[in-house]
Amino acid sequence: MAVVRWDPFREVVALQSRLNSLFQDYGRGQNDETLSAASFAPPVDIYEDDHKLVLKLEIPGVKEQDLDVQVEGRTLTVRGERKFSSEEKQENFHRIEHRYGTFARSFTLPTTVDAENVKASYNAGVLEVELAKKPESKPRQIKIGVGSVSAEGAKQKQVEGKIA
Numbered sequence: 001m002a003v004v005r006w007d008p009f010r011e012v013v014a015l016q017s018r019l020n021s022l023f024q025d026y027g028r029g030q031n032d033e034t035l036s037a038a039s040f041a042p043p044v045d046i047y048e049d050d051h052k053l054v055l056k057l058e059i060p061g062v063k064e065q066d067l068d069v070q071v072e073g074r075t076l077t078v079r080g081e082r083k084f085s086s087e088e089k090q091e092n093f094h095r096i097e098h099r100y101g102t103f104a105r106s107f108t109l110p111t112t113v114d115a116e117n118v119k120a121s122y123n124a125g126v127l128e129v130e131l132a133k134k135p136e137s138k139p140r141q142i143k144i145g146v147g148s149v150s151a152e153g154a155k156q157k158q159v160e161g162k163i164a
Contacts, residue, residue, distance in 0.1 A: 040082070040099030046107075050139055053113050053131045057105065060125030061098070067122065069129060071115045078127065079104045 045056045059067070061082050068079040084100040109115060109131065117132035 040101065040103050041105060042103060044105060044107075048133075051133055053110070053133065055107065055127075055129045055131075057127040057129075058125060059103075059127055062125070064122045067127060069118075069120045069127075071109070071118055074109045074111070074115065075106055076109055076118075076129065076131070077104060077106045078129070 042057045042059045044058075047054055055076070055078075057078060059080060059082070062080050066081045066083070068077075070077050070079075079102070081102045082098075082100050112133050113131045114134045115131070119130045121128050
């Protein structure tokens with residue numbers, strides 16, 4: 001009988017491999033057509049400045065006509081579909097890592113955003129949605145007068161000048 005050294009990490013790696021394959025198959029259909037057509041959620045960057053809130057979604061391979069951007073109440077929803085090219089047979093692929101199928105991302109908009117003033121543009125696989133802020137939510141610069149003194153302040157200086 002051969003002595004086999006016990007390696008606790010070997011079991012952890014095997015478990016991790018099993019879990020990875022389980023999650024890769026999660027959400028996929030049972031037939032061959034949906035084998036590579038699992039839904040996905042495109043990554044998004046959100047930033048804002050003084051005048052607008054901007055969302056940038058990475059969705060390469062999606063045609064502009066396959067995108068739908070809607071604002072309903074305070075919710076912005078972006079839907080689309082990345083279609084799998086049926087020209088190549090799936091049996092010819094060695095590995096498919098891109099996700100295909102439909103996606104939908106919803107975002108709750110802050111009350112400072114004007115939901116009526118929305119612009120969307122699509123360029124090089126990046127969907128950019130700009131939401132203008134309401135005028136009352138934009139920061140205002142308050143001008144401070146330098147060297148100006150109120151009438152009471154002037155009287156007080158005169159009184160102080162007489163006492164001294």
